[in-house]
Amino acid sequence: MSVAGSYVKELKHTEIAEIDRLWQELKTEDNQDARDKLILHFSPLVKYVAGRVSANLPQNVESGDLVSYGIFGLIDAINKFDPSRAIKFETYAMSRIKGAIIDELRALDWVPRSVRHRSKELENAYIVLENKFKRVPTDEEVAEVMNMTIKELHNLLTQLSYTSVVALEELWSVGSDKEDTVSLIDTVEDTNCTDPSEIFEHEEMKEILAEAIDRLPDREKTVIALYYYEGLTLREIGEVLGVTESRVSQLHTKAVIRLKAKLRQAKT
Numbered sequence: 001m002s003v004a005g006s007y008v009k010e011l012k013h014t015e016i017a018e019i020d021r022l023w024q025e026l027k028t029e030d031n032q033d034a035r036d037k038l039i040l041h042f043s044p045l046v047k048y049v050a051g052r053v054s055a056n057l058p059q060n061v062e063s064g065d066l067v068s069y070g071i072f073g074l075i076d077a078i079n080k081f082d083p084s085r086a087i088k089f090e091t092y093a094m095s096r097i098k099g100a101i102i103d104e105l106r107a108l109d110w111v112p113r114s115v116r117h118r119s120k121e122l123e124n125a126y127i128v129l130e131n132k133f134k135r136v137p138t139d140e141e142v143a144e145v146m147n148m149t150i151k152e153l154h155n156l157l158t159q160l161s162y163t164s165v166v167a168l169e170e171l172w173s174v175g176s177d178k179e180d181t182v183s184l185i186d187t188v189e190d191t192n193c194t195d196p197s198e199i200f201e202h203e204e205m206k207e208i209l210a211e212a213i214d215r216l217p218d219r220e221k222t223v224i225a226l227y228y229y230e231g232l233t234l235r236e237i238g239e240v241l242g243v244t245e246s247r248v249s250q251l252h253t254k255a256v257i258r259l260k261a262k263l264r265q266a267k268t
Contacts, residue, residue: 073100220255
């Protein structure tokens with residue numbers, strides 16, 4: 001190993017040791033200075049998560065506001081994190097940060113009731129048509145059931161894309177009776193109280209979701225994979241597919257609505 005490589009490695013080890021020391025001081029002494037330093041160290045996570053969430057929000061939603069909401073999630077994560085557990089803090093914190101942002105957006109109720117109502121109607125349309133044809137319905141068939149033109153359907157999908165961040169969060173919380181979202185840490189924070197029936201239901205829903213994703217049209221499946229598994233932005237996905245960012249947003253929204261409809265149908 002080169003001298004430069006050894007130096008970088010030593011710096012990394014030193015940083016890890018310092019973070020471990022701060023965790024120790026916080027958890028054993030409730031040291032406020034240690035808490036502040038941990039918040040500062042992990043604050044880039046807030047900006048990253050806020051950037052991901054803002055991709056599907058209206059332009060009038062300020063990214064600075066999302067960062068402010070996310071900071072509360074980071075502080076909550078630092079206060080509740082147990083360093084002795086076999087889970088990376090980054091994974092734990094990102095879930096808490098995203099949850100804090102979404103909770104605040106829900107409290108602001110920035111999505112008009114009419115849009116939420118149309119979203120439910122669209123979900124029902126997909127359920128009815130999929131049961132009827134035993135396949136994924138076309139845009140034309142959906143538009144006919146919704147009594148609208150293709151252009152009006154695409155406009156509706158664009159509107160609904162603003163709410164997709166909430167919808168996807170609900171997709172991953174179908175195993176809970178609570179209306180609030182359930183993050184990864186919500187399920188592992190206290191393993192002594194785990195209900196086996198909830199684990200079974202959660203795994204069953206994951207299988208249903210995986211099957212539903214597999215049945216999506218190729219382009220929608222690609223958008224879901226690139227956005228949620230590869231971490232690409234809508235603009236980057238548009239470059240990959242050779243379409244506009246707006247079109248990617250519509251494909252993403254259609255995929256989310258199909259998946260949400262499938263899961264809601266499975267719960268009934």
